[in-house]
Amino acid sequence: MKKTIKIALAGNPNSGKTTIFNNLTGSHQHVGNWPGVTVEKKEGSFAFNGFKVDVVDLPGTYSLSAYSIDERIARDFLLKENPDLVVAVIDTSNLERNLYLVAQLLELGTKVILDLNMMDLVENRGMKIDTEKLSRILGVAIAETVAHKGKGMEKIKEIIVEQAKEGKQSFFKIDYGEDIEKTINRLIKFLKEKRINIDYPLRWFVIKLLEGDAEILRKVKNLPQGETILNIITESVAKLEKHLGYDLETALVEKRYGYLKGLVEECTARHYTLEERLSISDKIDRVVTNKFIGIPLFLVLMWLTFQLIFTVGSPVANLIDSFFGWFAEVTSKGLINIGAPEWISSLISDGVISGVGSVLVFLPNILLLFVTISLLEDSGYMARAAFVMDRLMHALGLHGKSFIPLILGFGCNIPGIMATRTLESKKDRIITILVNPLMSCSARLPIYILFAGAFFGKNQGFVIFSLYLMGIVLAIIMARIFKTIFFKHEVAPLIMELPPYRLPQAKSVVIHMWERGSLFLKKAGGIILAGVIIIWFLSSFPPGVEYASQESLIGRLGSVFAPLLSPAGFGFWQAAVALGFGILAKEVVVGTLGTLYGTGETGLKDAILHHFTPLSAYSFMVMSLIYIPCIASIATIKRETNLRWTFLAVGYSLILGWIMAVIIYQVGRVFLRLL
Amino acid sequence: MNTLTESAQDYLEAILIIGEKKKVVRVRDIAKHLEVKMPSVVAMIKTLAKKNLVRHEYYGYVELTEEGLRQAKSIYERHKILFNFLHNLLGINSNIAKEDACKIEHYLNPKTLEYILKFIQFVETCPEGEPLWLSSFHYFIKHGKRPEHCAKKEKIEKEVKMGPLTLNNLKVGQKGRVIKIAAESQIKRRLLDMGIVPGVEVKIEKVAPLGDPIDILVKGYHLSLRKKEASSIAVEVIK
Structure with missing residues (x-):
């Protein structure tokens, strides 16, 4: 009979945890969300020796102090879900800091397997680790791996199964020194005597109370005797602090690190100095973050990113586009030939097939985007980019890391918004999310290409660039405004590791790309498809009207809203309807116009040349850039924040879009008259 | 000085102030300055004359004796110090400052007064003019918040x-x-x-x-x- 084991992977960011996860589970993994929050939850499984092992990949954290969402999730999972054991993946070349998390896991009373990852780096440096001793002192089983080469994976599976079957709980305990220990023991005794029911390991609980852990303190407050306990804690802390000469939280962390320092010294044969580590990485850094080269290099890399995504991706996208155009036509003809009613043929070709086509057409760009992102992230460059750009981003009231979600926004705002999870402070997250839709995503590009191509000929590149630039400038202004209004007094620190450079692994790049690509198909695909079919429906009904005529439902809706748009130069019902459906997904604007002018994509250029002027075409593009995040973005914003911020995101962009379009059209008109 | 009542002190001060403005001090002037009735003035002048602090000539002029002048000056000095503290340092408007200075002056221990005086001197002789913290304080009073340079708690x-x-x-x-x-x-x-x-x-x-x-x-x-x-x-x- 198959037995199931539940394990979790914990570890610092950049410890190779994700690679271990991929190696363990292979293709048996899926991405979801942690309940109630928006942090990604990766789960997978593998079979070994007749056991089925379910693996949960915890967010990468440095600590379990519950100050960031990631840390809280990891901690809550360990406390509430009680996995059979936790595999702590650590970067062995940076033993001491990585062990800090392990110490916290052990204090929490979880059963741990220590995975000494990146053993090759250690061996290359001629450093010896006495794993037996380390295992004995910590009271845990140890596995050695080189994840990116797949070394040690069978062994670690064996250890996991073996430990889950019979391994004992570690007796690990850090000695915090006489005074603190006395207090800890006194408090444990007190809690035991009072028979206060706590779901946590007592010693851990007391230590957290002494540390002033906000979440635990809140929990205690709600206990029947909460007030009494809190009073005793406050008193004890005050007494200890007076004795120690500084605050207890610092003292506890210091003791923990002190213990680990001793441990590492005892278990490693050669203790290296600060400078010896990371020498190659440091040499690279000397160039990458150089005073003069740093920023130009960053810009070049961003340019390359864009070249890869658009220059390489777009031809493939065009190919997909024409394939679906051809397929829709053939199907339509075929259906009519076999005697299907015209509306059925229309639904299938104009609705379903072109709907699927308009989803898939973005896939090449999006896959390439995530390849680049993954390369930048896995190589360690992303942190350098944040390091180089932080001063600038900070001046905008944001964080160096905010630049990543904003850049992602150029591909698609949805991953851009989702990437704000890397930001620790709420302020940075909210502002970055709010201005993210101003980063002109690739779904808006078809609109620009259509209009700029039709009206601006040779200058279309420049015109499209100006729209991207306008988005960035507006994002800067809005970020400042939001910061002043909502987060005036908040400070968010930058405390970020610059991990050693590493060669990205093809396997994890591919997995990452595929994960994100399929996520896009799932999250956005359905909505876009539904949008196209709704358009088809609104265009075809009430029954008997000519497809997408002014008498159709869609035409009537457009006529109602059109007058509102005349100050912006496009006050006709087709434009209003197209914008309305652009809410479903921005690129739908193009398809809608094609449908409404009855031309399809091919004759659309001539149709808009007839209806727009260059100026109103430009103001229409500006409107399309700003006026509202697409429904998938709105849904993502709602998931990442709350209803209030979502309303704000929708409301401000509608107003701003209209104002900008009107200003451009009106000022432009005056200007043209003067010329 | 301690033996004098509050109002006696006020009278001495009044006589000094009036005397500085005009050449001679009449009972009528004192009554006007302190906003009291003439008979009250006459009664108080008699008391003060008994203590040998004022001379009251039969034709109605009031004059401070040497001892009276010394005490009056000291009272007046205190008044000025307090007024200075309230008005110049704390920035309270002059009418209120004047009124409160009058009220406070009788109750303060000389030691307190001495420290306030030294404090004022210390501030006023600051080589850079008005010290930064004092400007910041005035800014704080005016705007209800600290100026930027001292706004950060850290x-x-x-x-x-x-x-x-x-x-x-x-x-x-x-x-x-x-x-x-x-x-x-x-x-x-x-x-x-x-x-x-x-x-x-x-x-x-x-x-x-x-x-x-x-x-x-x-x-x-x-x-x-x-x-x-x-x-x-x-x-x-x-x-």
Whole structure:
């Protein structure tokens, strides 16, 4: 009979945890969300020796102090879900800091397997680790791996199964020194005597109370005797602090690190100095973050990113586009030939097939985007980019890391918004999310290409660039405004590791790309498809009207809203309807116009040349850039924040879009008259 | 002086002030100045004359004796000091300041008065003119908030809690040992978790191209911090 084991992977960011996860589970993994929050939850499984092992990949954290969402999730999972054991993946070349998390896991009373990852780096440096001793002192089983080469994976599976079957709980305990220990023991005794029911390991609980852990303190407050306990804690802390000469939280962390320092010294044969580590990485850094080269290099890399995504991706996208155009036509003809009613043929070709086509057409760009992102992230460059750009981003009231979600926004705002999870402070997250839709995503590009191509000929590149630039400038202004209004007094620190450079692994790049690509198909695909079919429906009904005529439902809706748009130069019902459906997904604007002018994509250029002027075409593009995040973005914003911020995101962009379009059209008109 | 009642003191002061403005002091002037009735003035003048503080000539002029002048001047001085303190230093408007100075002056212990006087002198003889903290205080009164340079809590904390040397003061290549962290609790915890604990050795590795943040080596890895965070970490230089 198959037995199931539940394990979790914990570890610092950049410890190779994700690679271990991929190696363990292979293709048996899926991405979801942690309940109630928006942090990604990766789960997978593998079979070994007749056991089925379910693996949960915890967010990468440095600590379990519950100050960031990631840390809280990891901690809550360990406390509430009680996995059979936790595999702590650590970067062995940076033993001491990585062990800090392990110490916290052990204090929490979880059963741990220590995975000494990146053993090759250690061996290359001629450093010896006495794993037996380390295992004995910590009271845990140890596995050695080189994840990116797949070394040690069978062994670690064996250890996991073996430990889950019979391994004992570690007796690990850090000695915090006489005074603190006395207090800890006194408090444990007190809690035991009072028979206060706590779901946590007592010693851990007391230590957290002494540390002033906000979440635990809140929990205690709600206990029947909460007030009494809190009073005793406050008193004890005050007494200890007076004795120690500084605050207890610092003292506890210091003791923990002190213990680990001793441990590492005892278990490693050669203790290296600060400078010896990371020498190659440091040499690279000397160039990458150089005073003069740093920023130009960053810009070049961003340019390359864009070249890869658009220059390489777009031809493939065009190919997909024409394939679906051809397929829709053939199907339509075929259906009519076999005697299907015209509306059925229309639904299938104009609705379903072109709907699927308009989803898939973005896939090449999006896959390439995530390849680049993954390369930048896995190589360690992303942190350098944040390091180089932080001063600038900070001046905008944001964080160096905010630049990543904003850049992602150029591909698609949805991953851009989702990437704000890397930001620790709420302020940075909210502002970055709010201005993210101003980063002109690739779904808006078809609109620009259509209009700029039709009206601006040779200058279309420049015109499209100006729209991207306008988005960035507006994002800067809005970020400042939001910061002043909502987060005036908040400070968010930058405390970020610059991990050693590493060669990205093809396997994890591919997995990452595929994960994100399929996520896009799932999250956005359905909505876009539904949008196209709704358009088809609104265009075809009430029954008997000519497809997408002014008498159709869609035409009537457009006529109602059109007058509102005349100050912006496009006050006709087709434009209003197209914008309305652009809410479903921005690129739908193009398809809608094609449908409404009855031309399809091919004759659309001539149709808009007839209806727009260059100026109103430009103001229409500006409107399309700003006026509202697409429904998938709105849904993502709602998931990442709350209803209030979502309303704000929708409301401000509608107003701003209209104002900008009107200003451009009106000022432009005056200007043209003067010329 | 202690034997004199409050109102007696007021009379002496009034006579002095009137005498400085006019050549002679009449009972009528005093009554007007203190807003009392003439007979009251006459009665008080008699009392004061008995104590040999004033001379009252039959034709109605009142004059301070030498002792009376000394005491009146001292009372007047106190009044001026208090008025100064209230008006010039705290910035209370002159009418209220005058009125309150009159009320307070009788009750203060001479020692208190002496310290207030010294305090005023200290402030007024500040070589840079009005001290910054006083301007800040006036700004605070006027706008209900601190001016920018003293608005940050951390800054005050830093100045109070630690010596001048913090991590951001170190130069590239310099090494230091962490003494203490004085940041807001969440930031502090993060720094602690990352291994910035008292006693740990840090080295400034480089500064970002735009001058901020900085990159430090700690416990064998690179950590980047803004100068602002670095300024909450007290260090000592190690060679």
